[in-house]
Every structure is written in C-alpha cells, then in structure tokens.
Amino acid sequence: MNYLQREQNKQRWFLLSPAFLFLIIGASGPLLIVIAYSFLKPGDYGGVIWEFSLNAWIEVILQEDIFDETLGWADAHLVIFWRSIKLSVITTILTLIMGVPLGYFIATRPGIWKEVSLFLITLPFWTNLLVRTFAVQELIRNQGVINSFLKWTGLIENHIQMMFTDFAIAFGMTYVYLPLMVLPVYASVARLDFRLIEAGYDLYANRAKLFYKIILPLIKPGIIAGSILVFIPSLGAYVTPRVLGGGTNLMIGNLISLQYGQGRNWPLGAALSLTLLIAVVIALIYYVRVVGEGESKKNA
C-alpha cells in the first residue's frame, strides 16, 4: 500500500465511525439480541429466561392443544399472516391502479408543472403517518365525514360500519403508501423516449392499444419497483392497522407488539419479527434484481 491508499483507508474508517456506532447500537446490534431471544424461553412477566428453547419458532405456526398436548396449527397466527399478506397485496393492487396514471401524469407535465406536481405528490408522504391515518379515520368512522354526508343526503339511514374492518386497513394503507408507487413509476415514464411512442402511432392509431402494447411494457421496471416498495411497508405495518383495525383486526406488526405487551412472550415476538424480516429481505433481493437489471440495461 502506498501513502495515498493508507491515508485514504485511515480516513475512511474514521469518517465512518460515528454512523457506524449509532447504527450498530441503535439499529443493527439490537437485531442480534432479537435473534438470540428467539431461541430462549419467555419470562413470567415479560423478558426472557436464558435457557435454550425452540418453542418460540415452533409457536410461530403451531400450537399445543391444552387438553391432549397434540400439535396443531396456530390458527390465530395463521389468520393474521393471511390477513397481512392479503391486505398487502390488495394495497399493492389499489396503489397500482391509482399510482400508474398519477406517475404517468406527473412525468408528462410540461415545464415547471412537473416539479410542482412531484412536490405535491411527495409532500403528504413526509407528513406524519399518524396524522394521515387519523385523517382517514375521520373519513370513515361512524360519525365521520363519509357517513355524515351519506346520511345528510338521505342515501342511508344508519351508518355504514367501515372502521375496524379489513377494508379500513387496506383503504388506509393505500392512502398512506400511494406516493411510494407513484415515484418509481414517474421515474420510469420520465426515462421513456417518446419518439418510440410517436413511431408507435404509425402502427396503432388507437391510444389505449398504444398504451398497453408499447408504454406499459416499457415502464414495467418502474411498476415492479413501486409494487415492492408498497408491499414491504404494508407487510410490516403497525400504526395503520392499530388505528383503523382496532384491537380485533391484527396484522403481523400488531401481533409482534402484543408479545411484548400482554402476550408476555418475548421469544415469540422475536421469532415473529425475524419471520417478517426474512419475508422483507426476500422481497428486497427481488427488488434489487429488478432495479439493478434495469440500471445495467440502461448503461449498456
């Protein structure tokens, strides 16, 4: 190593140390604790007993029948897993339906309108998640805006129960995560060479057909990226299901939280966290593949 390289190395690790420190203590290090906890026994009042046990992992999907001690499916958990996946998929689809037109629209605005509309779409995303969820709640609760309006117009007599349902959660998540779909779609459309589209008009006079045959395939990477970006936080959502689903419609995040509260089963909470994490990592790897492929194709 020459003086340049040695200097650079020393400098680099010095520069990285604060971030490294904070992230290890405040983010990554604790994950190791979680991994350890998932292999321990739960304490009586929360916490753990430092004895090895695989129970937590087993309890993720199986449970012991209290009477005859046979192992069966942990129905309660499975229902929650299913709900989480179902609602995440629904949210992804709903954000797709709204997000693709929005992303396309923003990318095709002229001049300064592009920046303005981009700002307008992103702004809600940076506002408080809780506030946005409350806003949805104000809309759909029994004395909320929608119900009051419908009653006022005489369309209904009694309120429609929208809160504390799966519908509410999906609606809320769609609302909250919509910008995450719009931005990648926007980026994809912005990269389009519209001369290709012009050429397409020679082949397909019909606009709708043109969209499906030419534009849609070209922006597929953006759509896939957006879908994954919506799916991941949906899967791990906590605030939205808690506010809009109440205590009855739980998602994985709420289930995990329960184990650290009244559930008093920290190891199970740890095992569930890791399960969620693994699912997210798989989705992320897929995302990197898709976006990475797109990037290298661009540079080729």
Next chain:
Amino acid sequence: MLRLATGRGFSVTRVPGFNTLSIIGFVLLYAPIVILVVYSFNEGKNLAIWEGFSFRWYIEAYNNEAVQEATLRSIVLALFAATLSTIAATMAALATTRVKKFRGDNFIYMLINQPLMVPEIVTAVALLAFFALIKIQTGYTGLGYLIVAHTAFCIPFAYLPIRARLIGMDMSLEQAAADLYADNWRVFKKVTLPLLRPGIFAGFMLAFVISIDDVIITEFVKSAGQETLPTYMLGQLRRIITPEVNAISAVLLFAGTILVSGFFLLTRVTKKQHPATG
C-alpha cells in the same frame, strides 16, 4: 397520415382517462388532510356538524400541560437527533461517495440503509429488548435511549441529500485546493464544506421532520411518561376523539410542510448555482 407537430392539439403523451384519474387522485390524496385541518377550526366537538370557526381546540391543546411537555420533548429530541445524524451522515457521505470500491462497502451501504429496509416494528421491539437489558444494568431511564434510536434512523435520511450533493461536486476543486498547499482538513473546511452546505441543511431538515413524526420506535423505546407528540396522540386513541388531536395534527402538518418545502427548495436551487464547476 397523422401529423405529429406539437402545439396542434395532438399530444403524443396523452393516455385516455389518465389525466382525469390523476386529478381525482391528487384531490383524494389531499382531501382527508384538508378535512382534518378544516375541522380543527370547528367550534363544536362533533366532527360532522360545523358550528363555526374557532381556535378553541388550538388553545386547549396549547394549555394542556401534557401536550406542552410532549411538544417540548419532541422538539428537543428532534434537535439532538437531527444534529447528531447530520454530522454522522456528512462524515459517512464523505467516506462513501466519489471513491472507488473498497472492502466492506456493501456492508456499510446496508448498514446505513437498514432503517429504510427493515420494518419499523422489528427495529422497535429489538430496541425495546436491547435497552431493557441496559436499563437493568444501569437503571438509566433518560432521554438517551430515544436520542440514540432517533439518530440511528435519521442517518439514512440525512445521508441521501448530502450524498446527492456530493456526487454532483467536481473532484477537481478539491484536487486544486490540495495542489495549492491545503492539507486534508483545510480542503474540507475551505472547499468541500462550503459547497456541501445546502445538502447538509437539506439533510438536517429531513432528519428533523423524520424524528418529529416518528411513532413506532418512539412508542416502544420510551420509558413511562416520556411522551412525544405522536405518542401522546396515539395514547388519546383509547379515549373519545377530541378535536384537540385534530388541532395538534394540523400543527404537525403545517410544520412538516414548511420543512419539506424548504428541503425541496434547497435541493432544487443548488442546481442553478455555480455553473462554472460544470
């Protein structure tokens, strides 16, 4: 033969239905928030019935001691977290941008981006467990845990705009400074830092917003009674919904909007400055 001249009413980019859907989308996106803000000025308690314009709920929130304490704590926490994370992020950006690949660079990128990739609930319970261990050993229950946790997840948010600004910076400027007898520290102080400033401000503002708005991690890491504004609001959920929460929400929205707008302006204006570096 179709005429493709623009400005003739024929737009190559128009897809039928998209414009309408998009306008609807924008409206729907802002409607709930706007309604929330509007009703925070509602004189009456009932959300559905408009009883007149009033600052009543704002005044109630302002006088509420719990709210005062939570607000103060939120701001102090955000200041600490934004400052610490911006410093850490600036240093990290300097180390990882405009350099050739180095050993462990993938690990560092994953580390820095972890808060963006890992679901908050996972990090929150992990911190709960980890800090519980420390609490038992030391008995410390102060703001420290929250500061560390907030700083950690603010780092990637401060990092991104700083890194973006750094990438756009021409390395020959720093080479010129070194060529003119400035050692590493002075190159940084006299050339890199002044040019990096807009990015650093942008990063600070973003980190501040993220810290103020955080719910999940704060909820799990806080000790009893250590409320921030979002956790206070979450706690109010179990009781009857008072428009006081609306008022607080409106204030948070307003503050967030100002900060984010500032962020956008900062990261935009900088493109126009210093054309000579191109």
Next chain:
Amino acid sequence: MSQDEISVSGQNLSKVFRSAGGPVKALDDVFIQIRRNEFFTLLGPSGCGKTTLLRIIAGFEYPDAGDITLEGHPIKDDPPHKRPVNTVFQNYALFPHMTVSQNIGFGLEMLGRDKSDISSTVAKILALVKMEDLAGRQIDQLSGGQQQRVALARALAPSPRVLLLDEPLSALDLKLRKEMQIELKRLQNETGITFIFVTHDQEEALTMSDRVAVMKDGKILQVGTPEEIYDRPASMFVANFIGECNFIPVSVGTTSELRQKTAIFLPSGKSAEIPSERLKGVIGNPVILLRPERVQLNAKIDESPISGVLKQIVYFGTDTQYHVEVENGTSSPLTLLVRKQNTASGSFKEFKEGQTVGFDFELDDLQIIDGQQHTHELSAA
C-alpha cells in the same frame, strides 16, 4: 545535462489502471528529464499517458513502479500539498464560492503568508495576466478566457518551482487560443518557472515549447526541440503525428562505383549516396520521410529522382497542395504530397492536373527510418 540543471526527473515510471476492458498500461517504464526554466511539452493522442504522467508529478496519482524527483529531492511519497508544484486544470477548477482575488490568493493563504503580503502578490499577478480590474468578481461572472487566466494566475501566485498545465487551452476558441499561446510563452520567459504543458495539438506544441516529448501508449517515443521533432522524427508515428509527411520505401545498397559507398535506391531505380550514419538504427524496411514543403515540383522530369502524375491540386489560400501519384513497384501507387507557398499570385497555376512532374529534394531534408519496426504505427496513424 548536469544535475543542477534538472528540474523534474522520472525513472522507470509505470502505472496500470483497471478498466472494464481489462488492465490498461497508462505508463510503461517511462524515463524523463525536464530542465529548469524550460517550456516542456508532453504531446500525444488521448490515452497516450501524458495526463497520467502530469498527475504523477502533481501527486494526484501514485506510480506502480519507478521514482520521481524534483530538483534532486525524491517526491514520490509527498502528497500534493507538500510539493512546490502547481497545476492549471483543464476545466480550470476555480472555486465558485470565492472571488477572483480569493481564488488567486488561496495558495498563499494556505502557505501562511500574512494578509498584506497576499494582497500585494495577488495585485502583481493580476497585472501579470492583465486582469487588474476583475479582482472582486465572482467566478460565474467571467468568460471562458478570463477564467483561464484566473486559473493561471492562481497557480502562479505561490511561485512554484514547476507549473503543470493540463490542456488548459482546449476549451478556448481558435483566436483566443492563439493569443494565449503567446501569453503563456511570455509568462514562462518572465517568471523563469519550469512549465510542463500537456496537449494533443501538435501545432501548439511546436509553437510554444523549448522541448517536446511525443508519447504513445504509455511510452515516450521521442524527446527533442520542435525542429528536431519536425525535421528528424524518429519513427513513422512521430512523423505522422506532427504535420504531414511523405513516406517513400527504398532499398539500401552500395553504389556500383569502385568506392562502394552506401546508397539508397528509389523506386524509380535512381539512387543517391548517403553517409552511413544516416542509416543508423535502420534494420528492416528503410523508409524515407519527406515533409511536403521540402519538396519541389519540376516540370523537367529527367532531372528529378522521382517522378509521377499530378492527380490533384488543392488551393489553401496561403499554400497550394499537390497530390502526385508515383509508381513504387507494387500494385498500389504511392500518393505523395507537395506543399508550396503561393508567394506570387497565379503561382499555383504553374502546374496542371494530369501533368507528369518530377520531385526534387535535398538529401539533408530527408529522414530515413526503419519502416518495419514501426509499421504498426503507420496503420494506427
């Protein structure tokens, strides 16, 4: 050269870069010696290694092998800020957040000079580059030519031992470029600082330099004064890179007379005696290099060593260029160029296309090189 006369000296310098297409030898065992108070130019096509060599001297690159000294002191392990060497960058690299004066005074500030010292030096330098009234301007308010001069002033202000210039004129338009060429030469003379100049423009190299090093593929092919490089190029590549050149393959033998002198035999069959030192280094295919302006056309073909058919006449205003096709014994005839100044009006009408003309040249004007050794350079050039 005695040691005192040497400014920068490099031995066995090598540098390899890793790139997508595999490792690239930017510098291949380079030896170079630059004198004090010299205007020295590194000339070559892009990718030849000239910029790499410059950056190694500046301290921005570290050589994989070899050594570098400045006035006798080894500087290889010194970081840039410790070397009394300053650089004028190709894109100027002016600090956008500082004024003209602050830019120029930067090096002096870093060296710890006091404020009055700095301001007087800055004023002096501004006068030297003729930019006195622009002291307080911001960088983005300057034109390209002005920025270039500020960059120059900034590098000169700390009175470095060596000034490095990395293609500083390439962004300027033609007229400004020519003005600056003269300016730079003047500055070098006045300040007495060693200038090391990098360019791919051979005309620039010829007009400004005391000596030129022609580089290709990481190697230095030839070092010499502009006249030496132009009149006595050591290889086909150098000859082709600098100006235009004619290549005539010949064979070497002895005269038929009793004296058995060395002679070259032209394709036409005619021969000429030459001193054998002129054939030094020529092993395989001997090739004659002739500059187009050293050749005269002769209507009387019998008097000339070579003759051919005038295929094309090109009028350049100042000169006329004649393209002559000559038989050289192979299936494809050789096209030779002749350049003649139009000293009198109508002189370009002296010869007509289609006319058979003879070539006249002096033995002193030709250079003989080994065509085989550098055939790869001919095909690349």
